[in-house]
Amino acid sequence: MDMLQFILITSGAIALVGVVCGTALAVAARFFAVHEDPRIEKVAEILPGANCGGCGLAGCTEYARAIVVDGAAINLCAPGGNEVIEQIAAFLGREATAAKKMVALVLCGGNDTQAQKRHAYNGVADCTAAQAVNGGDKACTYGCLGYGSCSRICPVAAIEICDGLAKVHPELCISCGACVKVCPRNIIKMVPADAPVHVLCSSHDKGPVVKKMCKVGCIGCTLCTKQVENQAITMDRFLAVVDYSKETPGKAAAEKCPVNCIIAADDSSSDAQPEVLQNENN
């Protein structure tokens, strides 16, 4: 009897503590409830959950909050693509505006055979380190160093280093912008995936200087600007620059370029990318 009483007291006391704690929690949950819009959670579920930060916010939940609370644009999620945009649009009753798919592009075409080096570099294989030694080993101070900092930071392994030159595979790029930030020479830019022409050079040096250092550098001859009528290609300090917000006629400019630093979309594989993407998703 004594034993039984003891067990009862013990279990009763612990159970009482548990009940008190539980009740306190329940009351607290009721009185201190934070009313969050339930749609935020739903939108966050639709988003891919990669937390890549490509939309400019800290993560997918933050972006979901921005969409629901602040009315942010729903087409900022690059990894999600049009499918996610449509789902969010259907869920929130907003109009689906297809995002322009952006891809990273290395604005340099000078690989080891075409561009000169000015000194040997045998330090750590990292662009930032190479840049720190006498401003980089490439003769052209605007050129890709090719030590793969961008390729290492890319979360989807979409950047390949071929022959000392970084090349982005546009069909793999999720446009998170990590490579743009890491490049010590700032020569990686986000460009529309369907843009017809690109100038693969970033050098603002004058023509003769460029010619000495690189076979495919823009020499600032302005021939390409005369091929387009709407100023879609303009000169900026001896460098032809494509204005991607304007319509650009593809081939003419590329064909005229005497150093072949302008490529038209037909030459690269960017036309084929939507199909490749879809196949991978299926």
Next chain:
Amino acid sequence: MTQYILLIISAVLVNNFVLTRFLGICPFLGVSKKLPTALGMCGAVVFVMTSASAVTWLVHRFILIPLGIDFMQTIAFILVIASFVQMVDIVMKKTAPALHGALGIFLPLITTNCAVMGVAVLNVQLTHPFLKSVVFGFAASLGFALALIIFTGLREKIDRANPPKCFQGVAIALVTAGLLSLAFMGFSGLVR
């Protein structure tokens, strides 16, 4: 006053919770990769350990001892600490969202980790009175914070170094933790 100062020195340096008593190793290794995260964790631990030692002391003194069931302390402490932390989490979310943003994700992680539990049990074993329990809890968490911050600094340096391949990652981290623990052994004998 002197005894409190000695208690603090003892708990922070001589009997450091992580490096001498080997409690709270999981967050010590888990969140020591980056300083901002480690600082957030330290804040949460200081807060939880200090308040948990107060709460468990009250539970022990006013519920367990009068009923003569202090052998149930482990279960009772887990119950009380867990719901206390949960409660703080809920209240903080409403009243101090900024603080919740900084500590929030760490609170559930340390709900009843061994360092928090250890402080509660040690308070009972050493028969500390109330104020001494709270000071001990605070000092112990400061010791945890000190160890975690030193270790995080070391790991951030190691990340930039180039250890042999077989030592990379967790292996070198554990070796470092061992050396740090040895270093803290130097304090032994300073205070009882």
